[in-house]
Amino acid sequence: MLRKIPVLLYHNVARESADKWxxxxxxxxxxxxxxxxxxxxxxxxxxxxxxxxxxxxxxxSITFDDGHQGIYTEAFPLLKKYGFIATIFLTTSFINKCEDSFAGLTSGQIREMADYGIEIGSHGVTHVNLRKLSLQEQTMEIVNSKDFMENTFNIGINTFSYPHGCYDDNLKRIITRAGYTSAFSVFKGYSTRSFDQYAYDRLETSNCSHPLRGLEFRIKTNGYYLF
Incomplete structure (x- = not known):
């Protein structure tokens, strides 16, 4: 069993769930x-x-990927209510996006949450599977997203979340050279891997009839200790 702190992965929060994310x-x-x-x-x-x-x-650790509007309208008030923080990994092309298919966080909302203590990390520029890109395209996704958010929000961007959870040793090298201190994936099976700060496993959660029971099971069977 690994003595690791669990990292929970969410995408969006809404009053009524419309999809598996x-x-x-x-x-x-x-x-x-x-x-x-x-x-x-x-x-x-x-x-x-x-x-x-x-x-x-x-x-x-509680994390959110992508940058859905529901993080601000639904999750953020609850985090403040109970005195908790989280990390949001933003896809930069989704910022200020307002379409029927996707409502993204606005720049103002991101600044407000960062001021409260929410950590902001990178989830790339376009949410593409980075393993399918050329070396130049991979570097642009990783470096440009970091530079954009640091310049826009005047904060340090030190953490990265792999889009679709996909990575390899080459991507880890690019992320290290770009100045990130860690990167996060998602592992849906049983965790037997040792600590890797550039491929830290996260537990992906979903809606179920017994959310606490499901969460406790995922934590225990993936080799994490909470106590």
Whole structure:
């Protein structure tokens, strides 16, 4: 069993779930209530990596990929209500996007959440599977997204989330050279891998009739300790 701090992966939160990538506000709040009741602290992904050599019990990281509007309208008020933080990995081409198929976070919303203490990380520029791109295209996705957000929001971007969870050793080298201190994937099976700060596993969650039971099962069967 690995003594690793669990990192939870979400995409969107809404009052009613419309697809497999969206959990309900009720579901999300039930998770936060559970953490509050049992004395858990949420930490950013940057803090998580700082603790890589020391296991600290009752720590958990909450992450969101892409940059859906529901992160601000539904998840952020609940995080503030219970005194928690999270990390948002933004796809930069989704920022300020307003279409029927996708409503993205606005620049103002991102600044407000960053001021509160929400960590902002990169999820690339276009949300494409980076392994399918040329070396030049991979570098542009990784470097340009970082530069854009650092210049736009005047914050350091140190963490990266692989679009679609896909990565290889070459991508890890590019991310390291670009100045990121860590990168995150998603692992849907049983975790037996040792710590890798450029391929940290996350537990992808979904809507279910018993969200807490499902979360506890995923944490235990993936080799994580909370206590």
């Amino acid at each position: 969206t959990i309900t506000s009720e579901h999300f709040e039930s998770i936060l209530i559970y953490f509050k009741k049992y004395g858990f602290d949420t930490i950013s992904c940057r803090e998580l990596i700082d603790l890589r050599d020391t296991f600290v019990p009752k720590k958990v």
